[in-house]
Amino acid sequence: MAAAAAAAEQGVDAARKEEEEEQVVNPWEVSAGKGGIDYDKLVDQFGCQRIDDALVDRIARLTARPPHCFLRRGLFFAHRDLNEILDLYENGQKFYLYTGRGPSSEALHLGHLIPFMFTKYLQEAFKVPLVIQLTDDEKYLWKNLTIQESKRLARENAKDIIACGFDIERTFIFSDFSFVGGAFYENMMQVARCVTMNKAIGIFGFNLEDHIRKVSFPPVQAVPSFPSSFPHLFAGKDQLRCLIPCAIDQDPYFRMTRDVAPRIGYQKPSLIESRFFPALQGENTKMSASDANSAIYVTDSAKEIKTKVNKYAFSGGQDSIEFHRKLGANLDVDVPIKYLNFFLEDDDELAHIKKEYKEGRMLTGEVKQRLIAVLSEIVARHQRARAQVTEEMVDAFMAVRPLPNMFG
């Protein structure tokens, strides 16, 4: 019997490919090979660079603060030209951050928050401006949504993003339907003129029965990498560098962007790229919008979190207490440990739990209990923050305005 290969997903709803051995990672599809996502292979295949300890140390030194746990635990594990950004930063030259989200659903799950949590850390640590793109046009084009619904979802998602704690003095949030035009549109055309259909098909895997906007969407995600797309923010700063924190499935967009940039007189954006956040059922399963039990949503109650973790989080522990005490847990497949790896900030406690669990002294139930506490606190904190986000705050973050203190 062939093992069903499955897909992990973060930030996009990937089509699941059953029975497929080859791993496929692009912005619309993340399907693992038989043994799960092979990140090493991905780095080589995409041609990006690994983040090593020296680079993490350098970031800590330059920002004079401990590196974010996503960084020191290798969850953001790959980059492109991050050293160039840091070289310039060390010489007093700032950069700007660019991240985004495709607003395909109302409720975000924890995986969706990862890039925003990390971006918030980068913004605070480097004291740099940030642009956040909500690709409501993309979701309209790919999903069976109306334009009104896409725009509504973009605003709802903006509230969750704002709830992550971004500094309004340094942050501009925009949706494509509200912002495309002017210099942004001009840059879209400049990028589009440099990419043939054959090339786009090669990078993104489109086919000729796809509609015509799919093949020409990538420039929309590319151009926030160029400061001249935001004349209200970066007038006269056309060579300002851009750093993009994102999950590695977005790399194809920025491979294309980096290929085009020098041909139109712009700097290549740098990237810092994360692994995928696993579904509750394990790394080789998919977080699915149609299966609420596959993920922890930021709207879940404490009770739902408790039930989901206890009932669905895949355990690497043994079947009986007796065996578990004897053999210990397999941490490589254990979802509670993977989740704690993202969200338990205390390194010592995390190391302790891993050791105890691995050696059978700690039981799955105990690990899950700790995870439930950690997730409940994060989700409750997010819910409290989101409840404070008013329509006026959304308007304020999305206002096309200068940010006089963004480098301050």
Add this chain to the structure above:
Amino acid sequence: MAAAAAAAEQGVDAARKEEEEEQVVNPWEVSAGKGGIDYDKLVDQFGCQRIDDALVDRIARLTARPPHCFLRRGLFFAHRDLNEILDLYENGQKFYLYTGRGPSSEALHLGHLIPFMFTKYLQEAFKVPLVIQLTDDEKYLWKNLTIQESKRLARENAKDIIACGFDIERTFIFSDFSFVGGAFYENMMQVARCVTMNKAIGIFGFNLEDHIRKVSFPPVQAVPSFPSSFPHLFAGKDQLRCLIPCAIDQDPYFRMTRDVAPRIGYQKPSLIESRFFPALQGENTKMSASDANSAIYVTDSAKEIKTKVNKYAFSGGQDSIEFHRKLGANLDVDVPIKYLNFFLEDDDELAHIKKEYKEGRMLTGEVKQRLIAVLSEIVARHQRARAQVTEEMVDAFMAVRPLPNMFG
């Protein structure tokens, strides 16, 4: 020796195809078969309708004025659903006009003016609003221009268009680089979602080495057909009908538009379509930007017009006066007669010239002399009008503003 097949062109710079028998007509290429453009075949191939005398009479009756000579002489010869527009008009329901130009060059030739002269007549006769699109993004994408140069050409061309005498109370001129965004962009996305790459390739003849924006440009030209693209003009009038005067090479855009319209809840635009304006060297040659002697430009001096007509306008007269007196002229290939057919307004005088020339009593030189006088007057009038067009007038026509008297 194979006769070289040649291309006629109006409003676009078509690639010339030598030695080709099949006629090709699309927005980027107009190449005639061996015997010149076969307009009957084109009407059947495109599936549009012929304009007959009854339809011309109906327009005259409804507008209470004689039909424009372009109409009564069959130069605008084909249409799509023009009767529907007229049925509604007869019942007191107005429509709006939409035409445009790709600003690929600074100097317009007389062929470029045809749709604008005719649209001005329609605007005056029906007392309806008009939107004029300058596709500077298209010309940037297709030609080797900078964005700045495309935008500059759009403004320069706008001056020539304004010089045609459009009513500022009923006319909105816009360029894509200045106007794309908002509701217009939303409509672009709605159209794009309905057209597959295969379909666009089938309609427009793109190939996979074309850049990605070519295949997705057609929605940009499609959406001015929908009133909701102009909320500042047509808010609450989403079902207002649109009539598009254009040369028939633009038909593929609007075949696509009409196919998509009902699927997104919009009315199909109606069309009224013209033949191509011939080059001086004859109907089977091409007006070329690189050969100033192939066309009369609106910037030509009286002396240049005289030289061009005398030296280059292809004559259907006989080689010697003796033969000419005996055999008369072949009007079917005679360029001065074709040009007079467009621009000599007096029907009786035109009929007289044709008869005398055809029967050998009038010589080519005499016909050319009359044509020189007619063209010189038109061009001089245009030059006087254009000299009056200020930058402020361009700004006024291109201002995004309501037109409170547009139906008045």
